[in-house]
Amino acid sequence: MEKVMTINSGSSTVKFKLYEMPEEEVICSGNCERIGEKEGIFTIKWGTNKESYPCNFPTHNEAAHKVIDTLLEKGFIKDFNEIKAIGHRIVQGGKYFSESVLFDKETEDLIESLIPLAPLHNAAHLTCYRAFKEVLPNTPAIAVFDTAYHQTMAEEDYLFAIPYELSEKYSIRRYGAHGTSHQYLNQEAKKYLEGVEHPKIISCHIGSGASITATKDYKVVATSMGLTPLGGIMMGTRTGDMDPSVFNYLVSVTGQSAEEVYQMLNKKSGLLGVSGISNDSRDVLEAAENGNPRAITTINLFNRRIADYIGQYFVRLGGCDLIIWSAGIGENEPRTRASVSKLLEESLGVKIDEEANNKLHGQEGVISTDDSKIKVVVIPTDEEVMIARDSYRIAHEIKDKK
Ligand code: ADP
Numbered sequence: 001m002e003k004v005m006t007i008n009s010g011s012s013t014v015k016f017k018l019y020e021m022p023e024e025e026v027i028c029s030g031n032c033e034r035i036g037e038k039e040g041i042f043t044i045k046w047g048t049n050k051e052s053y054p055c056n057f058p059t060h061n062e063a064a065h066k067v068i069d070t071l072l073e074k075g076f077i078k079d080f081n082e083i084k085a086i087g088h089r090i091v092q093g094g095k096y097f098s099e100s101v102l103f104d105k106e107t108e109d110l111i112e113s114l115i116p117l118a119p120l121h122n123a124a125h126l127t128c129y130r131a132f133k134e135v136l137p138n139t140p141a142i143a144v145f146d147t148a149y150h151q152t153m154a155e156e157d158y159l160f161a162i163p164y165e166l167s168e169k170y171s172i173r174r175y176g177a178h179g180t181s182h183q184y185l186n187q188e189a190k191k192y193l194e195g196v197e198h199p200k201i202i203s204c205h206i207g208s209g210a211s212i213t214a215t216k217d218y219k220v221v222a223t224s225m226g227l228t229p230l231g232g233i234m235m236g237t238r239t240g241d242m243d244p245s246v247f248n249y250l251v252s253v254t255g256q257s258a259e260e261v262y263q264m265l266n267k268k269s270g271l272l273g274v275s276g277i278s279n280d281s282r283d284v285l286e287a288a289e290n291g292n293p294r295a296i297t298t299i300n301l302f303n304r305r306i307a308d309y310i311g312q313y314f315v316r317l318g319g320c321d322l323i324i325w326s327a328g329i330g331e332n333e334p335r336t337r338a339s340v341s342k343l344l345e346e347s348l349g350v351k352i353d354e355e356a357n358n359k360l361h362g363q364e365g366v367i368s369t370d371d372s373k374i375k376v377v378v379i380p381t382d383e384e385v386m387i388a389r390d391s392y393r394i395a396h397e398i399k400d401k402k
Contacts (some may be wrong), residue, residue: 184383326379350374
């Protein structure tokens with residue numbers, strides 16, 4: 001049994017989880033919030049216990065120290081060396097990374113070179129990596145990329161129709177995101193596909209951020225998010241795909257700067273922007289059920305975009321053996337699963353078992369009827385355990401080589 005820690009960092013947050021591997025048992029988890037603000041919050045959970053209290057985190061360094069000190073204080077580790085690997089989630093791996101790798105100087109430099117593609121995320125990941133490196137200098141760090149799983153796409157699936165030289169010069173293409181989640185879902189899906197020779201899967205990670213991925217033989221052929229997570233289906237606060245001229249038109253009619261409009265498309269659009277109510281689908285669904293016309297339009301738009309992508313990927317794959325629902329909405333919201341499935345019934349023969357669907361809130365299970373042309377399942381995603389698995393495996397490979 002060995003301990004592996006996973007880190008998911010943002011510009012003002014660090015989420016951590018400590019695992020016992022290879023059992024994949026969670027020892028504890030928690031987060032440091034509001035890093036860089038006047039007063040931060042530290043939370044740690046283990047078993048059924050939870051502690052949460054104010055704590056100052058001027059930088060990620062204090063957060064890293066706080067995490068490790070707490071693990072020692074609470075006896076989850078006896079000394080630093082007990083942590084055999086530390087896996088960092090990295091949002092943007094560009095064209096360089098098609099799998100998880102050791103976080104060495106070369107990896108660090110490449111992640112740094114990708115900062116322009118993911119300014120908030122990659123910069124924060126590096127700051128956090130360096131902070132933990134200071135606290136745990138001898139523990140191998142592993143970089144696990146959100147984009148890596150999508151690297152198997154063909155050029156016609158990842159290229160945008162802008163002048164080719166610009167795509168080449170500035171590395172502009174569809175990179176996708178949520179790759180770790182889609183990979184996990186594909187691995188977990190194997191048990192539903194026994195006997196299927198070349199499995200075709202459409203996985204729907206529908207949370208606050210949302211993306212859909214099509215895989216053939218468990219390799220990605222298409223994914224909905226684009227150069228950044230702004231592309232694809234409609235999300236909590238993001239637009240998803242739209243005619244790019246909307247951007248230019250908004251700049252000219254509102255007098256806002258390009259950056260302000262870009263922020264609006266990322267943070268004030270989607271469920272929030274169309275409904276004017278909330279970015280949380282529960283609030284919008286409730287308003288729609290109470291007859292609010294804008295909420296009804298919002299929900300219809302949201303569902304339609306998901307169905308459109310599933311239809312597109314059905315054609316791209318030449319069929320589909322399994323549709324997977326996952327993430328906040330996908331795992332917990334039978335109404336969204338039922339409404340989207342209804343939109344797929346006539347053309348794709350998808351049929352949902354209402355009782356099975358209504359029962360599932362955050363659990364795994366089949367929700368299609370026996371005579372549905374495509375099997376539909378709910379699988380709760382677990383990006384952290386994928387990070388822990390890769391970190392454990394790579395740390396062992398390094399040890400074995402020595
Ligand atoms: P992200 O990881 O992208 O922040 P999540 O996957 O956690 O997002 O999804 C968050 C969204 O999922 C919420 O905004 C809400 O719309 C929906 N959601 C979360 N929990 C539930 C629930 N218990 N029932 C219904 N919807 C939920």
